[in-house]
Structure formats: structure tokens, C-alpha cells
Amino acid sequence: MIKKLWQRMWTASPLPLAVLIIIGGIGGIIFWGGFNTAMEVTNNLEFCVSCHEMQPVYEEYKTSVHYQNNSGVRAECPDCHVPREWGPKVIRKIQATNELYHKFIDPSIDTPEKFEANRLRLAKNVWHAMKETDSRECRNCHAFDTMKIDGQREKAQKMHPKAIKEGSTCIDCHKGIAHKLPDLSAASKQAFEMLKEQSRTVSYNADHLTTLATANIYLNEDDSKAAGRVLPATTVEPVDASGERVKVKVSGWSQKGAEKIIYAMKGQRIFNTALGKTAVPMVKRGETITLESTGQDWTEVSFTGFMDKKDMISDADALWSYSGELYENSCSVCHNAPSPSHFLANQWIGVLKSMVRYTALSKDEQRLLQKYLQLNAQDTGGKGQH
Ligand code: HEC
Ligand code: HEC
Ligand code: HEC
Ligand code: HEC
Ligand code: HEC
Structure with missing residues (x-):
């Protein structure tokens, strides 16, 4: 047969x-060999970087633990971005023709400005894809059942069992693990520009002025050396606006033993101004109160000095509404932004410190946010200057 x-x-x-x-x-x-060869040559770091070298993604990745770590196991671009399984891999390669289109026909990331403008959109594509696949590419290397969770960092020990129970996926919590997160405050940046615009036409004879940025304060009108620094979102009282600089009074509270700092409220570490040594003797001191809760002595104080006529507005509410927006935009990517009243004013310092590394906030934006949260905290309830 x-x-x-x-x-x-x-x-x-x-x-x-x-x-x-x-x-x-x-x-x-x-044909098969050629196809697979094509898949191979397009599936390594060098190939990816041939187009992505100019954007910060490559530099940022090189400082991440996925590039270099104690174990010496490196995750390269395709490890996280290209599926290993044949079917999904072919689909990803076909989708990559969009990248070719944006490389050669309608360049979308060929300058740093264009990249920044597109970054959030691209990151969202990646987040969406990873969410859809239950972080499949991460799980090629990591898995909950091979993790020694009780040997992990404290926060991981708390969150991983919760993740397993609730079925949440790696990318829900681990955004920004290989690159910096996109700057989500782009919309708020525009709002801030409008506040700056207001500051250009503000009257320095107003009853109150509120600072938009960290600014120097001088003992004398023509000093070149600053006596201290006034932090963002501090409301000052103009005393004399006739000169080159404006003479202002900063008020608040100081704690015994930390006289260089003027805080917004007694008992709360909400910063208004940090003074240098020479300025401290010039501080006017009022009544002292011993707080029952902590036994600390707090004194009502004020300091009068000169500030440059810039970056101040008379409408503090506009600054607070901007701060609220900045908060929502920066802190609700990975989880809902908790209500400011969820924490005590002094607790917010530590919470924010552990979270700002996830964000692209500038130093002044961090200070502003901190003040906003502290002044709306559980134990300040939007009192203070708000
Ligand atoms: C021919 C140039 C080129 C090569 C090679 C290239 N990319 Fe891209 N890539 C681009 C362009 C252009 C975009 C922006 C596409 C857009 O604007 O929609 C992009 C976007 C991305 C995105 C954003 C997410 C998305 O799907 O929109 C990721 C992730 C990415 N590339 C990863 C890689 C990886 C991994 C490799 C290597 C396997 C690679 N790229 C190779 C040009 C390239
Ligand atoms: C190619 C294998 C590989 C892939 C794919 C991979 N990782 Fe990793 N990951 C590692 C290695 C190796 C380390 C470092 C382990 C060590 O510290 O020695 C690591 C470390 C980590 C850490 C700890 C970071 C730190 O600060 O210590 C987190 C979180 C993490 N990976 C999450 C992810 C997520 C989320 C994905 C998917 C988007 C992913 N990994 C994809 C191999 C991989
Ligand atoms: C519900 C949130 C959450 C989910 C979901 C989650 N993680 Fe984590 N993971 C954390 C936290 C929080 C840490 C600790 C981060 C820190 O200390 O900076 C962590 C730490 C880690 C570490 C470092 C552990 C150590 O201490 O060395 C690795 C690796 C890691 N995660 C991988 C993963 C992977 C892979 C997945 C998906 C299978 C995942 N995680 C899902 C919250 C989560
Ligand atoms: C450990 C996993 C991992 C590795 C390795 C990795 N990426 Fe990513 N990549 C991500 C994640 C997750 C995102 C989604 C945005 C975020 O959370 O940072 C992303 C986003 C991107 C984006 C979209 C723009 C942005 O910044 O969000 C591009 C482009 C990109 N990656 C290219 C690359 C290239 C090129 C390499 C290699 C040099 C690489 N990635 C290596 C996980 C990884
Ligand atoms: C990249 C994702 C990401 C971003 C962005 C982010 N968080 Fe988180 N956040 C986490 C994860 C993961 C946890 C749980 C583990 C932990 O505490 O580190 C967490 C936990 C928290 C908690 C509870 C921690 C505690 O001590 O009880 C608070 C409050 C919080 N975040 C506030 C913020 C604020 C405020 C911002 C904006 C400045 C922010 N988060 C931005 C990922 C993020």
C-alpha cells in the first residue's frame, strides 16, 4: 500500500x-526562517534603541533596576513590550507598523518637545495593553507563587497578598518601573501660567498677597543677600509698596528650639518662611502657648522684610483651586487621590515624601501641594489661610 x-x-x-x-x-x-530572522533582528534592545535612543526612555531605563541589579538578570525593551508567545508576538509586530508610520511619515517623537507632548498617550497605550493581558510580560519573569513574599519589603508584604486576593495586576501598582512617569500635570501647567499672568498685573497695595513660588526675603530694601526664604502659598501683608521692592509682614508661629522657621499654625509643621541666623533676632514675638497635647511651647511671631515684586497674587483662592487640580492630576494615576482630610497635617509630610517619587512634580509644586494638603487635613480642616 x-x-x-x-x-x-x-x-x-x-x-x-x-x-x-x-x-x-x-x-x-x-520563508519561515526569514520570518523568524526578521522577528529576531527586530526583537532586541539595539533595534528598539535605534529609534528610541533620543528620547529619555532609554536613559531612564538605564538607571532602573531592570537594567542592572544584584541578580544580574536584565529585562530588555522587548521583554516588557513584546509578547513571547508566537501569536501575540506577530500581532505586536504588525501593530509596530504604526511605529514605522510615525517614524517616517508623521514623526511624533523625533524631538524632545514632541515626545513630551505624546508621552502620556503612549504610556496609556502601554498601561492599557498590560492591563488587558494581566501584565503577561511581567509574569514571564515574575510570579506571585514563586515570590517569597514574607522576605519582601514591608509595603510589598502588605500589598501583594491584597493584590492576590483582589486579583489586581502588576501594572495597577507598578507604573513607572523602567521609565519616569509622564508629566500628568500638563493641564495644570497651563493653569499655573494663568496665575503667573495675574501676578504680572497685581497691585502691591492689596490687603494680602500670596506667593506662587519660593522667594527671597531681605532685611533691607537694597540688600543683595537674602535673610530668608518665603515658601509658596504663603500669604503676606504688604506694608509699603512704594519702593523697588515691596515691604511685607510674614506672620505665623514658631516652636521653641526651632526659631528659624515660621509655621502657618501653632502645633502644625506647615511652613511659611525659613529665616537665616541674622534674621532671627529681628522677629517680633507675641504670646507663647504651651500645647496640652505635646507640651511644646509655640509663640505667635511676625517678621517684616522686603521682597521682589514678582510671583505674587492677591486672589489666594485661585491658587488653592489650582492646587486642588494639581493634586487630582498628579495623584490619581495609580489610585484615587485620597481626600486631604484623610490624614493629619503632620502626617501628610511623610505620605507625600513617599509618593512624590512616583510623580514628575517640581520642588515648588511639591511644596505647594504639601501646603494645600496640610491646610485641608483632618486636624486643620481648611482653617489656616485657606
Ligand atoms: C522604526 C523606528 C522604531 C523602532 C525600530 C522601534 N520603535 Fe517604538 N516607537 C516608534 C515611534 C515613532 C513611536 C510613536 C508611535 C506613535 O506616535 O503612535 C513608538 C512607540 C513605542 C511605544 C509606545 C507604546 C505604543 O504602542 O504606542 C513603545 C512601548 C515602543 N515604541 C517600544 C518599542 C520597542 C520595545 C521596540 C523594539 C522591539 C521599538 N519600540 C522599536 C518608533 C520605533
Ligand atoms: C526579563 C525579566 C523581567 C521582566 C520581563 C520584568 N522584570 Fe521586574 N525585575 C526583574 C529583575 C531581574 C529584577 C531585579 C531583581 C533584583 O533586585 O535582583 C526586577 C525587579 C522588579 C521590581 C522591584 C523594583 C525595585 O525597586 O526593587 C519590580 C516592582 C518589578 N520588577 C516589576 C516588574 C513589572 C511590573 C514588570 C512588567 C511591566 C516587570 N517587572 C518585568 C526581571 C524582570
Ligand atoms: C496592589 C498593589 C500591587 C500589586 C497589584 C503588585 N504589587 Fe508588587 N509591590 C507593591 C508594593 C507597594 C511594593 C513595595 C514597593 C516599595 O517598597 O517601594 C511592591 C514590591 C514589588 C517587588 C519588590 C519586592 C521586594 O521587596 O524586593 C517586586 C519584584 C514586585 N512588587 C513585583 C510585582 C509583580 C510582578 C506584580 C504582578 C504579578 C506585582 N508586584 C503586583 C504593590 C503591588
Ligand atoms: C521592566 C519593563 C520595561 C522595560 C525593560 C522597558 N519598558 Fe518601556 N515601558 C514600560 C512600562 C510599564 C511603560 C508604561 C509607562 C510607565 O509606567 O512608565 C513603558 C512605556 C514605554 C514607552 C511609552 C512612553 C513612556 O515614557 O511611557 C516607550 C516609548 C517605551 N516604554 C520604550 C522602551 C524602550 C525603548 C525600552 C528599552 C530601552 C523599554 N521601554 C524598556 C516597561 C518597560
Ligand atoms: C505610580 C503610581 C502611584 C502614583 C502616581 C501615586 N501613588 Fe500613592 N500609592 C501607590 C501605591 C503602589 C501605593 C501602595 C503602597 C505604598 O504605600 O507605597 C500607594 C499608596 C498611597 C497612600 C496610602 C499610603 C499610606 O501610608 O497609607 C497614599 C495616601 C497615597 N498613595 C497618596 C498619593 C499621593 C498624594 C500621590 C501624589 C503625590 C500619589 N499617591 C501618587 C502608587 C502611586
């Missing part, structure tokens, strides 16, 4: 079927 079939294959048609099968087979192997 087999013999018969064999003979027919060689004789039945002008081009025997067997020859066809062999040619087809060889062709298939060549």
Missing part, C-alpha cells in the same frame, strides 16, 4: 507531487 502510494507520487503528474512537496517544504523553511 505505501509502496503503491510512493510510486504514484513520482509518476502521477507532469511535475510529480513529491517534487512539489519537497520544493514547497524547502520554500516554507526559507
